[in-house]
Amino acid sequence: MKKFGKQIVFLTLLLGATSIATAQIQLTLPTVTGKPGTEAVIAVLVNDLTPYDVQGYQLKLKYNKDLIYLKEPLPSQKTGSLTSPTYTDTVRVDSSAIVVTAATSGKFSGQGVLFKLRIMFRKLGSTNITLDPAFDNMFIKGSQTINYVLVPGKATVATVNNPPVFDPITPKTVNENQELKFTVNAVDPEGDPITYSAQYNFNGPSFNPATKEFVWKPTFAQSGTYTVTFSANDGTSTATTTVGITVIDVNTAPVITPITDKTINEGSTLIIDVLATDAEGDVLTYSAAGTPQGAQFDPATRKFTWTPSFLQSGNYTVTFSVSDGKLSASINVKITVIDVNAAPVITPIADKTVNTGQTLTFDVIATDADGDVLTYGHSTLPQGASFDVNTKKFSWKPSGTQAGDYEITFFVSDGKETTSLKVKIKVIKVNSAPVFDSKTISDTTISVHNVNMLFKYQFKATDPDGDVVTFRIDGDSPSGSTLSSSGAFNWITNSSHASRVYMFMITASDGTLSETKVVTITVRQTVVGVEDEIIIPTKFNLAQNYPNPFNPTTNIKYSLPKESNVVLKIYNVMGEEIRTLVNGYRPAGTHTVKFDASGLTSGLYFYKIQTNESSKTMKMLLTK
Incomplete structure (x- = not known):
């Protein structure tokens, strides 16, 4: 501190100042106890000076010099709690009092320690520490004085131990997930060594007794108001001070537990559990986007389920989102579906x-x-x-x-x-009636000769059940005709049968069921010229056409030893079909077909016959 003599002008101004009666400054002088022969640092306290625009003060502290002695503190002990742009202070000590003055070009602000002094404890006893009423004690705002309320102090010199005294600590405020650090300090009146400790009932903080530093980083679930009680022990007595801490709620987005990419075969079932946490413990809502066809996500169970079809091989990306109502988080999960062949x-x-x-x-x-x-x-x-x-x-x-x-x-x-x-x-097994062969005649025309000729025909029928089939004839059968039980029809024809029509029934029976077929035979007049012959040949034959060469007509004769389906066609030398002369059933016998080649060009032609059992091709020459 600077010498008091340099403040003569300032004091003159103070003596001429007027009073502001509404001031509420509270000045608290120290109360302290110490042992004879020891010294300590004491503090003079004020409430918040900010509202009063204080620019200076002068105070004279009075005490019993036989018991204690006050003096200027060491430079390292001077720090107070007030702030000011710049100010000058002075301490003057006389035999039974000490005068402290200060002035600034700005304004004092803040609360706590106004200034500090050193106290020396001399002899056993007790003395009040107060302001000298004969001195003009005051706080100054410009040319005005500010009234104040005095809380006197007291110094006791005794051999009894005094507990340590904590420096004032202001309440603390910190955001969630933000680190809070501060130190505590206490002074022991007797100068004894102090041991520090801290008590709290919440998770996370730490206190280092050596550095006196308290450290805490509240989680996102620890918003609210907390208290910490610090203790200072000098080996005999313990002092405590409680600090309030307010943790401000800071919302953070939910955190989704990582989900690895998935690989699955077609036809297999994939289940993904989506898990998330919220630092504040907020209620979370879940959703999914980009879900493939057939996939389901249940927000209640947080479960994704999918059985890919056998047409869904490929790569898919599903986005899972979690919201706490304010912020949200999402995660993309890649799903690879492997093509797996499915059996029909x-x-x-x-x-x-x-x-x-x-x-x-x-x-x-x-x-x-x-x-x-x-x-x-x-x-x-x-x-x-x-x-x-x-x-x-x-x-x-x-x-x-x-x-x-x-x-x-x-x-x-x-x-x-x-x-x-x-x-x-x-x-x-169900009995079925016999069935006539599809080629069985029903209507046919025959020729007769002036001599007896044999006409024969074999009726055929099959039984679906494999039973033996027998035949019989009913109705107007021709005279001289017979039908065997096996279906062989024989008829000796002569000229007396000419120009007549015979209608009769052939019945095929398996002994239980039967089928009947109506047969009509028309007899033409007696054969004359080149016509179908009734004589039954003994073998199949296709004769050479006559005449040959020819122009433009010729006759083609073929012989059938038994009834058959007959196809007779004409082809050119290129193998192209020119004409069909016969296409149908023919009875056994020799048959003649007339071929008219009018409209055809001269050249070589082929005629081919096809029966059920035989085939033959012949050449013929057309000349014009």
């Missing part, structure tokens, strides 16, 4: 039952999850059964001899895998 699936087919003689049909239907082209196959089918691989339709009309149990296996392949399905078929 055949729609189940129930076992089948069918009667003999009835037609059974059903479709074989299959699907392929990958959309592959399917090919169909089957095991050996029963005789007469068929399966169309294009329409996928099975068809079978069991004969009367096919009663029993059958099992057919159908196969469906996608080119990689094959699926099979067995279908059981039960065929129930």
